[in-house]
Amino acid sequence: MSIVVRILAASISLFIVAVSLSSEAISAPISVVDAIRARGKVVCGLQDHAAGFSEVSPRGAWSGLDVEFCSALAAAVLGNRDAVKFLSLNAGDRFKSLQDDDVDVLLGATSWTLTRDTELGARFTGTLYYDGQGFIIPRNHSIASVLELSGASICVLSGSSDEMAISDYFGSRKMRYQLITSDRWEDLVKTYSDGGCTVLTGDMTLLAYEKSRLASGADQMLLPELISKEPYGPAVRLGDDAWFAIVRWTAMALVAGEELNISSGNVDAMKASPSHEVRRFLGLDADLGAPLGLSRDWAYQVIRQVGNYGEIFERTLGQSSSLKLDRGLNDLWTKGGLMYSVPFR
Incomplete structure (x- = not known):
């Protein structure tokens, strides 16, 4: 084979490789977090008539436990609790909307079951509320x-x-x-x-x-x-482990904040705490945001802008709400409930 032929063959091979790599780059799906940052909003799929979880007023104002969790996600990822869009879904379309990328996370007082976690292209990240x-x-x-x-x-x-x-x-x-x-x-x-x-x-x-x-x-x-047993919690699409982790750990942060007695009212004062556990949580002695692709102070932002789990429960489902429910199973594990955060370390 002549030198010219060999050079031509090598050039063609390099061209094919380049085209292949280019095609893969074009076809590679964008991550949920990148999509959120590009649009500047977290899109949450909810019901618009789930009392205590997600309700919309005649003026278009949303309220409820699920709504506040979406705000916590926006605070964690974008640093702004208001950077969120709420999409009202009916029961028949909610999982399809998740599969079709219409929403980033599905809530709507959706109960976690085996079939929903295995057959609908979704994964539940944990329990936000224990109902029954x-x-x-x-x-x-x-x-x-x-x-x-x-x-x-x-x-x-x-x-x-x-x-x-x-x-x-x-x-x-x-x-x-x-x-x-x-x-x-x-x-x-x-x-x-x-x-x-x-x-x-x-x-x-x-x-x-x-x-x-x-x-x-x-x-x-x-x-x-x-x-x-009716455990309610957020669900995300299969295949994006980074987003799954962010949604899971945002819920953990709400509970951990309450466990550590860190609230929206004292979170700034708690920066002076000598507790290493508190300081790690607030991003002072460790960068626990890095493994999640979030800012160092993401958990601080969640608590400062939204509050801890106890605060959210009180105003959406508890004694400060029209429902006036006791904490019951949704109290901290130290108080006889089931709410328990995995350690922040």
Whole structure:
């Protein structure tokens, strides 16, 4: 083979390699974080009528636990809690919107289940709120426990997981019951308020919301037991580990802030703390933002701009809200709850 032919062959090979590399670079998907920084906003998929989690006022103002978590993500990634866009989704479209890149993170009081975590192209990053199926009953019935409901009539959505949970719970305890069913939640609430059933069952947060709306709300009580597990939390698309980590650790930061007694009101004063744990968390003695691709003070920004988990809970679901829910399972692990942050180190 002549030198000219060999040079030509080598040039063609180099050209093919260059074209291949160029094509790969063009086709390589942009990361979620890069997309967020390019547009200057985190896009959160939510419901617009989930009491305590995500609601929108007639003036377009959003509020709720999920809404504040989205603000925390914006503070962590962009340094600005207001750099967020809320997209209202219906139940049938929420996971498709996540798969189609319409949203960066999906919330909307979405319960974490095995099939949702394996079949829908999504991954749940953790639990932001522990809910479950409960019961509301008039106080004048003098019943203080679900175990006293044998023989009760129960208003429940027909064909729902709530109906199946009743069958499992009452059946395993050989407790008698009568179901009053409807396809419409509004009709069940009316039946209950008119005395057509002994108790109304559903997720505890939904029952608390209905209690706050009933004219006789003060005469109603939520029974303390839950008969099912409904862990709510953010979900992200499969395939972007960096974004998964940011969403997970932002939720951890909210809980860790409360564990360390760091709040939006004292976060600046806590910079003078001698505690190495506090100083690491605030980015003073360590750069824990680097492994996440975030700024050194990202956790400080989250707490300063949004607050810790306890603050958020209090104003969206707790005693400062219309729902007035107790912390219960959503209290810190040191106080009998399930909220627990992995160490920041």
